[in-house]
Structure formats: C-alpha cells, structure tokens
Amino acid sequence: MSNSEAPHSRRVSTASDGLVHSSGGAGAGTRSRRSSMSGRSIRAPQIEMRGATSPLARAGIKSDNLMLFITCFASIGVLLFGYDQGVMSAIITGPYFKQYFHQPTSYEIGTMVAILEVGAFITSLACGTLADIFGRKNTLFWGAVIFSIGGVVQTFTTGFLMMVIGRIIAGFGVGILSMIVPTYQSEISPAENRGKLACIEFTGNIVGYASSVWFDYACSFLPGHLSWRLPLSIQSVLGIVLAAGSLLLPESPRWLLDNDRDEEGMRVLADLHGGGDPSEPRARLEFREIKENVVFIRTQGDRSYWSMWRRYRYRTLIAMSGQMFAQLNGINVISYYAPLVFEAAGWIGRDAILMAGINALIYIASTVPPWYLVDRWGRRPILLSGAVVMAVALGLCGWFLYIDAWYTPRAVVGCVIVFNAAFGYSWGPIPWLLPPEIMPLAFRAKGASLSTATNWLFNWIVGEATPVLQEVITWRLYPMHAFFCVCSFVVVYFFYPESAGVPLEEMGTIFGEEEGPVPQGDEEEEEEGLTEEELQARPIRRSISSHPRFQSEEERAARAAASKVAAAERARPSRLPSRLGRLFGSNAQAPDRRLYESLSRDEQ
Incomplete structure (x- = not known):
C-alpha cells in the first residue's frame, strides 16, 4: 500500500493452496512476493537499509x-x-x-x-x-x-x-x-x-x-x-x-505491517532488534510473528x-x-x-x-x-x-x-x-x-x-x-x-490473569482464546520437529529469546512435552459462576504459569 492509500483498502483472500495471503492496492503483488508464504509462515522481505530509516537510526542510535x-x-x-x-x-x-x-x-x-x-x-x-x-x-x-x-x-x-x-x-x-x-x-x-x-x-x-x-x-x-x-x-x-x-x-512497526508497509516495518524492526541489520534472525522472526498475526486477524472480519x-x-x-x-x-x-x-x-x-x-x-x-x-x-x-x-x-x-x-x-x-x-x-x-x-x-x-x-x-x-x-x-x-x-x-x-513476559501476538493464550499461527522455526526449517497437535498446543513463549530458532534440540523437545500439559490446562472448564462465566467467557482463566517458570528462569 502506498502512503496515500487508506487502510480499509486491504483485503484478505484464500489462495487455492489453502494458505492465507494479504493483498492491497497498487504494489500489492510486489509485496506479496516479497513477503510470500513458505510452507506455513510468511517470509521477511529482503531489503536494503540505506537512508529510509528514522533520523535517530541514521545518527547511529540503534x-x-x-x-x-x-x-x-x-x-x-x-x-x-x-x-x-x-x-x-x-x-x-x-x-x-x-x-x-x-x-x-x-x-x-x-x-x-x-x-x-x-x-x-x-x-x-x-x-x-x-x-x-x-x-x-x-x-x-x-x-x-x-x-x-x-x-x-x-x-x-x-x-x-x-x-x-x-x-x-x-x-x-x-x-x-x-x-x-x-x-x-x-x-x-x-x-x-x-x-x-x-x-x-x-x-x-x-x-x-x-x-x-x-x-x-x-x-x-x-x-x-x-x-x-x-x-x-x-x-x-x-x-x-x-x-x-x-x-x-x-513509526510503530506493528502499525506499518498492519497497513502493508512491510519494507518500512522491516527497517524499523532491524533498527530495534537487529542493530540496523535486516538479515539478523531476531528482527526477521519478529517480522514474521507480527505479520502472521496481521494476516490471521484479517480473516476475522469486522474491526x-x-x-x-x-x-x-x-x-x-x-x-x-x-x-x-x-x-x-x-x-x-x-x-x-x-x-x-x-x-x-x-x-x-x-x-x-x-x-x-x-x-x-x-x-x-x-x-x-x-x-x-x-x-x-x-x-x-x-x-x-x-x-x-x-x-x-x-x-x-x-x-x-x-x-x-x-x-x-x-x-x-x-x-x-x-x-x-x-x-x-x-x-x-x-x-x-x-x-x-x-x-x-x-x-x-x-x-x-x-x-x-x-x-x-x-x-x-x-x-x-x-x-x-x-x-x-x-x-x-x-x-x-x-x-x-x-x-x-x-x-x-x-x-486478572498474569501477562508478564507474554509476547503481544500470543496474549490470547492467557485468556483461553484462539489466536493466529505463530512461527516456531526459522525460514529454512519451517516448524521442524513439531507436529500439528504440538503447534496448536504450544506453551507460552515469554520472549523472542525463547523462540525455537535459538534453542537446542533438547530444549525444543522439552517445550513440545510441556505444550501437551498446557493444552490440558487450557481445556479445563471455567470455575466461574454461570453468570460471570457468560460475561467473561467459558475459558477465561489463565493457564497454570508454574508450567513456564523454568523457561522464564532460563531466559532471564
């Protein structure tokens, strides 16, 4: 989307391969190719930083x-x-x-x-x-x-x-x-x-x-x-x-990606999380996680x-x-x-x-x-x-x-x-x-x-x-x-559930709500070692540092095992009285956060 386009001009379509793709006005085809789906996830765009970043980043503040x-x-x-x-x-x-x-x-x-x-x-x-x-x-x-x-x-x-x-x-x-x-x-x-x-x-x-x-x-x-x-x-x-x-x-990278200004958003993420390097894995994973969530939200319709x-x-x-x-x-x-x-x-x-x-x-x-x-x-x-x-x-x-x-x-x-x-x-x-x-x-x-x-x-x-x-x-x-x-x-x-350390794109987990897909592997190894059931029942990732991309095989296996316990916890019926349950939703209680204490200690 160009700067002059209104946000409501975006649309969501489902391609014949069953994957969700985002498109917009002029230039949407180029963006779709640059942020194309690979397997289950969106790829971060390949960009050059040059001068199209904030004045602070150009001054060396990153x-x-x-x-x-x-x-x-x-x-x-x-x-x-x-x-x-x-x-x-x-x-x-x-x-x-x-x-x-x-x-x-x-x-x-x-x-x-x-x-x-x-x-x-x-x-x-x-x-x-x-x-x-x-x-x-x-x-x-x-x-x-x-x-x-x-x-x-x-x-x-x-x-x-x-x-x-x-x-x-x-x-x-x-x-x-x-x-x-x-x-x-x-x-x-x-x-x-x-x-x-x-x-x-x-x-x-x-x-x-x-x-x-x-x-x-x-x-x-x-x-x-x-x-x-x-x-x-x-x-x-x-x-x-x-x-x-x-x-x-x-500008906020999440607002930029939500308005299909992917390259601008990637530049901001590179400055914030990659020291100005758009190829840095943390910045690219942050891009993919946000964009996956944006695409998922568009399938939900009315905002x-x-x-x-x-x-x-x-x-x-x-x-x-x-x-x-x-x-x-x-x-x-x-x-x-x-x-x-x-x-x-x-x-x-x-x-x-x-x-x-x-x-x-x-x-x-x-x-x-x-x-x-x-x-x-x-x-x-x-x-x-x-x-x-x-x-x-x-x-x-x-x-x-x-x-x-x-x-x-x-x-x-x-x-x-x-x-x-x-x-x-x-x-x-x-x-x-x-x-x-x-x-x-x-x-x-x-x-x-x-x-x-x-x-x-x-x-x-x-x-x-x-x-x-x-x-x-x-x-x-x-x-x-x-x-x-x-x-x-x-x-x-x-x-009130506890929200400390939960990534914004996974916040629905603590409210027992359905959330969009979150990338669990890197761009070359899409969801390696994780089954469909394990992906759906993943535990809370407290930060990008706990992303499987930065974990050993033993840590990935431990996380996959913990995900099954977390899924059972989320499936438990609400203990709220019936009227409050109807007000807040049947699965309004948070998962037992003790399941994630060891992961949190490792990250800290």
Missing part, C-alpha cells in the same frame, strides 16, 4: 539505545499530562490567583481543575480510530501541538471562562497523548522488558507532576499574577519540545468497537476496570488537591505547597522499584500489594483527621506519603501498561482508547467531586476511597 531513547522521549508525552495535573494543585491556593478569579468557590475550583478531563475523554475515544488511520507517530505529534495551544490560552486567560476553554483544549491534547504514548510504547517494546519500559514511562509522568509542584512553589515567591501565569506557560514549552522531537521517532466488545469482552473489561480503580482508589484527591489536603490538616499557605513538593519527590522514588519488579514478579502481585497498602494509608488518614489531635498534621502527611508511594509503585503504572499489552493488534488502539476514556471519565468525577466532598463529608472522604482499594484487590485477585 537497538537498546534506540529503545531507551524512544522510551525516555515518549515519556515527555506522559510528563505533559503529569505536569498539567499538578500545576493547578498549587496555584489555586495562591493569593494572587484567588484575587484574580474573585475568590472562586469550591464549585468553580473543581470546574477549572476537572474540566480538562472532559476534553481528554472526548479525544481519547476518538483516537481509537484516528491512531489506526493516521499512525501512532502522527497522532503523537498532533496531540503535542493541541496541548501547546491549550497552554497558551491558559497562560493569557482573561477570566474564568477563558481558563475553562484553555483547560478543555489542553484536555484534548492530554487525551490524545495519554492514549497514544502507552500504545506506541507497547508496540515497539520486546516482551521480556515491556513492563520495565512502560514503568520508566510512568516515572516521566510523576516527574512532570513533581516538577509542576516545585515550580509552583518557586513561583509563589514572585510578585503579582506572574506567580501563577508562569507555571501555566511551561505547558506550551514542553508541548513544543515533544512535537518537534516526535518527528525524529520511527469495529462492537466487534471488539463481542469478541474480546473479558480483555476490554480488564483494560477499563484497571483505569477506573486507579482513579477511585483516591490518587487524584492527592494529585489535584494535595495543598488543600495539607491545609485541612493544619499546614497553611506556602507550607502546604512545600509539603506537597516533598510528597512529590517521594512519589517519584516510589515509581523506580517497578522498573525491576514488574517483569520478574508480574503485574498481579504488584497491584494486589499496592491495593492493601493504599487502603490502610487512606483509612488511617481519615482516622487522624477525625480525631484532630496535636499530631494530626504530621500524621496526615505521613499517611499521604505512604499512599502516594504505594500508588506510584502499583496502581500508577500498571493500569497504563495493561490495556495496550493485552489487546490484540486489530483492536489495540480502540481498546486503549476505551480504557483511557474510562480513566478520564472517573478522573473528572473525582476531580469535580473532591473539593465539594471535602467540605460536606470531611474526613469520611478517605475511608470511602479506602473501600475502593479493597474492591480493586478483590477484582484483581479473582479476574
């Missing part, structure tokens, strides 16, 4: 260095909405801000803070389709541009209405960035450290939040309205930097939201519920209104902002341990332990505010810091990692858009309601959010 650069730079995208979430928390307590907006009521403050989520909700839904049409890279660029425009409007606001309009426009940009950055990150990351890279990205979000709080604190010493206009202007500067830098990034809900309801509910609980668990009571929380506890004025800044630094530190734990422990243990600590911290926070003793201010600060640290380690990064990770390629952008829209919907509800609830139910607000933490523990324990 493989792990390229992956790390992309992760760190894409983190600016989440840094932006982290900064935007925190920047309002401190300026709303400033005397010049209150004077300019005529001592705004709690309802007006709630609207100025939370209206951003309305804009974010709208664009996060729309991006599910736009990202599939225009690509991940272009969507990232325009999200940064729109965010910058919103920052300019807020900086030069002339009153309440203009501030609200600026927050909505910035929200449009935030909705785009918060949906596209995790999707882009998941599609370029190898399975064995996909979680780590996503957690590094989340740290960027918290760095943005902490930066906004400390910048607000520094600007609080400035005279006049510059004390709150200057922090708002930084949003535009960061947005422009991200927009310019996004032009250097490569609408309704089709996603009908076929992948269980995955979609997990993606949405994770983001819902991330907000109901109480984080934005702290992120948006930390100075107000500390003022209620007895820290007044600039001291409240200082306490929020100290809390933000500890918040950053708490996001570092998941870098090393998320791919070793897995997603479930981190979410479960985080929910327990958060519930206890919020319950104690409410208790100390209730008794209103001499030590209440310090005790509340301690509880808030513990809560923030637990969230930063668990329910902060993981709900952003899961949606693009567990959704199949055909519905990855749409699934991420629904989950992100869920985030911003509940973000808005919490942001709008918090200043009012702080006045009406006072200390009871915190035990209420502690209750939601307990609910999130129960949901994760009973319904």
Whole structure:
C-alpha cells in the first residue's frame, strides 16, 4: 500500500493452496512476493537499509539505545499530562490567583481543575480510530501541538471562562497523548522488558507532576499574577519540545505491517532488534510473528468497537476496570488537591505547597522499584500489594483527621506519603501498561482508547467531586476511597490473569482464546520437529529469546512435552459462576504459569 492509500483498502483472500495471503492496492503483488508464504509462515522481505530509516537510526542510535531513547522521549508525552495535573494543585491556593478569579468557590475550583478531563475523554475515544488511520507517530505529534495551544490560552486567560476553554483544549491534547504514548510504547517494546519500559514511562509522568509542584512553589515567591501565569506557560514549552522531537521517532512497526508497509516495518524492526541489520534472525522472526498475526486477524472480519466488545469482552473489561480503580482508589484527591489536603490538616499557605513538593519527590522514588519488579514478579502481585497498602494509608488518614489531635498534621502527611508511594509503585503504572499489552493488534488502539476514556471519565468525577466532598463529608472522604482499594484487590485477585513476559501476538493464550499461527522455526526449517497437535498446543513463549530458532534440540523437545500439559490446562472448564462465566467467557482463566517458570528462569 502506498502512503496515500487508506487502510480499509486491504483485503484478505484464500489462495487455492489453502494458505492465507494479504493483498492491497497498487504494489500489492510486489509485496506479496516479497513477503510470500513458505510452507506455513510468511517470509521477511529482503531489503536494503540505506537512508529510509528514522533520523535517530541514521545518527547511529540503534537497538537498546534506540529503545531507551524512544522510551525516555515518549515519556515527555506522559510528563505533559503529569505536569498539567499538578500545576493547578498549587496555584489555586495562591493569593494572587484567588484575587484574580474573585475568590472562586469550591464549585468553580473543581470546574477549572476537572474540566480538562472532559476534553481528554472526548479525544481519547476518538483516537481509537484516528491512531489506526493516521499512525501512532502522527497522532503523537498532533496531540503535542493541541496541548501547546491549550497552554497558551491558559497562560493569557482573561477570566474564568477563558481558563475553562484553555483547560478543555489542553484536555484534548492530554487525551490524545495519554492514549497514544502507552500504545506506541507497547508496540515497539520486546516482551521480556515491556513492563520495565512502560514503568520508566510512568516515572516521566510523576516527574512532570513533581516538577509542576516545585515550580509552583518557586513561583509563589514572585510578585503579582506572574506567580501563577508562569507555571501555566511551561505547558506550551514542553508541548513544543515533544512535537518537534516526535518527528525524529520511527513509526510503530506493528502499525506499518498492519497497513502493508512491510519494507518500512522491516527497517524499523532491524533498527530495534537487529542493530540496523535486516538479515539478523531476531528482527526477521519478529517480522514474521507480527505479520502472521496481521494476516490471521484479517480473516476475522469486522474491526469495529462492537466487534471488539463481542469478541474480546473479558480483555476490554480488564483494560477499563484497571483505569477506573486507579482513579477511585483516591490518587487524584492527592494529585489535584494535595495543598488543600495539607491545609485541612493544619499546614497553611506556602507550607502546604512545600509539603506537597516533598510528597512529590517521594512519589517519584516510589515509581523506580517497578522498573525491576514488574517483569520478574508480574503485574498481579504488584497491584494486589499496592491495593492493601493504599487502603490502610487512606483509612488511617481519615482516622487522624477525625480525631484532630496535636499530631494530626504530621500524621496526615505521613499517611499521604505512604499512599502516594504505594500508588506510584502499583496502581500508577500498571493500569497504563495493561490495556495496550493485552489487546490484540486489530483492536489495540480502540481498546486503549476505551480504557483511557474510562480513566478520564472517573478522573473528572473525582476531580469535580473532591473539593465539594471535602467540605460536606470531611474526613469520611478517605475511608470511602479506602473501600475502593479493597474492591480493586478483590477484582484483581479473582479476574486478572498474569501477562508478564507474554509476547503481544500470543496474549490470547492467557485468556483461553484462539489466536493466529505463530512461527516456531526459522525460514529454512519451517516448524521442524513439531507436529500439528504440538503447534496448536504450544506453551507460552515469554520472549523472542525463547523462540525455537535459538534453542537446542533438547530444549525444543522439552517445550513440545510441556505444550501437551498446557493444552490440558487450557481445556479445563471455567470455575466461574454461570453468570460471570457468560460475561467473561467459558475459558477465561489463565493457564497454570508454574508450567513456564523454568523457561522464564532460563531466559532471564
């Protein structure tokens, strides 16, 4: 497909030899020959790199260095909405801000803070389709541009209405960035450290939040309205930097292959996994695995939201519920209104902002341990332990505010810091990692858009309601959010499978779903030594490193034996009650992951 062709011009046909071939518009015949089927699998195209790669690769930044650069730079995208979430928390307590907006009521403050989520909700839904049409890279660029425009409007606001309009426009940009950055990150990351890279990205979000709080604190010493206009202007500067830098990034190889731009996709994979060498086996196997999945998905037909809900309801509910609980668990009571929380506890004025800044630094530190734990422990243990600590911290926070003793201010600060640290380690990064990770390629952008829209919907509800609830139910607000933490523990324990280390193209295995064929041998030895039954009952491959191409004959034989046990495990009937079983699917439980522990240890 040429760059000007629309994605829907692709078609799927079944040739007389019974193999599935992909075709498209002009040039499809050439691509079909270059990516022709051999036996059971697609061959990677033979290409020359030359100058048709990203500017970063041409500058010599490839493989792990390229992956790390992309992760760190894409983190600016989440840094932006982290900064935007925190920047309002401190300026709303400033005397010049209150004077300019005529001592705004709690309802007006709630609207100025939370209206951003309305804009974010709208664009996060729309991006599910736009990202599939225009690509991940272009969507990232325009999200940064729109965010910058919103920052300019807020900086030069002339009153309440203009501030609200600026927050909505910035929200449009935030909705785009918060949906596209995790999707882009998941599609370029190898399975064995996909979680780590996503957690590094989340740290960027918290760095943005902490930066906004400390910048607000520094600007609080400035005279006049510059004390709150200057922090708002930084949003535009960061947005422009991200927009310019996004032009250097490569496009997602999975999006390129899904749009039949095979040679471009192969070049990106060569830069990411082959050090710029398109003949490197790991890059070619990654190409074949992705393309096999693309061809299989096209045989499934409709790629609408309704089709996603009908076929992948269980995955979609997990993606949405994770983001819902991330907000109901109480984080934005702290992120948006930390100075107000500390003022209620007895820290007044600039001291409240200082306490929020100290809390933000500890918040950053708490996001570092998941870098090393998320791919070793897995997603479930981190979410479960985080929910327990958060519930206890919020319950104690409410208790100390209730008794209103001499030590209440310090005790509340301690509880808030513990809560923030637990969230930063668990329910902060993981709900952003899961949606693009567990959704199949055909519905990855749409699934991420629904989950992100869920985030911003509940973000808005919490942001709008918090200043009012702080006045009406006072200390009871915190035990209420502690209750939601307990609910999130129960949901994760009973319904969330473990997805750590599972390749994106094999994610359906842990949900008991039928997935497309995955190449098990190299191009010259198609599926050597594996029977049809063993191919259908293959165990989970945790990364491209465990591909049979890189295993000895003994390891292949052991894997084939383990596959039979895995098949029996997947065939077991669901233990869910009948109604839940109909909702999530009869085979919704995950296979026993102990079957794969020895394989995981070998790979690590």
